[in-house]
Amino acid sequence: MIPVDLDAAWDVHPQVSIRPEPFGALLYHFGTRKLSFLKDRTLLAAVESLAASASVRAAFASAGIPDGEIPRYHAALGTLAASSMVIERKP
């Protein structure tokens, strides 16, 4: 698990393609040729909000994730970070 600072800005890796599916979404990383799955549409909304958000916390808010559920989505994002699907935005 890669630590994800909730107050830092993160992005989807530029080599990652996202495809929504009825159950959530599929992610494919063209660099590592690895596949990943989002098992939840809310998580998809959060991931898609990263680019336009100044922080992970802000992306979660714009996806409508209530404060009480942040830990679970935070952990899910950590899984994505571990496989380089999402990366920290460098200033």
Place this chain on the structure above:
Amino acid sequence: MTLLDTPRPSAAAPAPGTTTAPATPTQPGRLVDLFEFGLDSPICLTWELTYACNLSCVHCLSSSGRRDPRELSTEECKAVIDELERMQVFYVNIGGGEPTVRSDFWELVDYATAHKVGVKFSTNGVKITPEVAQKLASSDYVDVQISLDGATAEVNDYVRGPGSYATAMRAMQNMKDAGFTGFKISVVCTRQNIGQLDEFKAIADEYGAQLRLTRLRPSGRGADVWDELHPLPEQQRELYDWLVAHGDGVLTGDSFFHLSAYGSALPGLNLCGAGRVVCLIDPVGDVYACPFAIHDEFLAGNVRSEGGFQEVWRNSALFTRLRTPQSGGACTSCSFFDTCKGGCMAAKFFTGLPLDGPDPECVRGFGEQALEKRKEADSIPRPDGDHSHRTERGPRRDGGVVKTKSRGIPITLSLTRPDRPPVSACEENPLAGFDPRS
């Protein structure tokens, strides 16, 4: 031939329970259960670009050899790629035949990658020159899979034909010299090569490649040699143990989920993805449920028809049926049904077994019993389409000729030296003289 080479795909999911997302009617927790209902687009698909091949491997899934005059034109192929881009198919596994003998092959690869459709292509290595290897090494979006069915020339050439081992090794050397690391060495596991698994791994390590092991299917010409080549029960166990020991480091294209009844499930989805997450487009544009099932029974439609590939994928009667819950039949009561799922549909079909019964290679031996009964019934379906080379160019090195069973035609092992062009101008350009308007 590839299905899914995604070792234990990672799933990012908040803990189950309180999702705010609109739940689909069937929302079980496991991905594999979700996938059984199909996806809006395939995760990946196999696309056989031509039936033309410089080799005549005895177990060829698609009975390749000669090109088919109806093969998709360059423009038609590009239209398919456009559609795959719209459907967000991440990558295609291109095969054949030998895809690189199409004169527009590199043009199509470039077109696909320029349209965000990644390419992994399977080749016997005949066109992988040092220059080609250099070009391939410079692309992030192209992966290469070189077929090798023996760790020694003797074992490999027995099924793939004289000179094919040397061709593959030369291609691998060119890839290594060009700095292309992580290309795939793809091995079909047979009775003759199960004992060479460590040697295959050593070859892969030496060339900086990744080993990929797949199952011998009784499809295409494979139906003729399956009885002779498919691994014996004790070899299945040896293979399973080897796969468990090597885990995620070796790809399998999810080939061996029927072996999971030996113990724990192997890495991968452990799901028959046919028509659910994968499919096959053949050289003439026919869409089949999977690369191992080229038969009318598994034909869903054609990319040339109205609505194209997307219509076939989303709405064909066959794929819709494959996405409904399947009956496990006699297997349902088996304690391993959850991971084995009754095994491979194509393997059952082409060995004449009922689709809702055990796999012919069922590790509990039920398949062998079923095969015995089948022999009495004598009702084994034949694979559709045969593009095998017709001319016999000589016996094998050991003097033997591999006979097909029902057709009685000897399968010819090519003696064409792989460093020469394929047999005719016609096969050099698979679309020579073909006018789709006429």
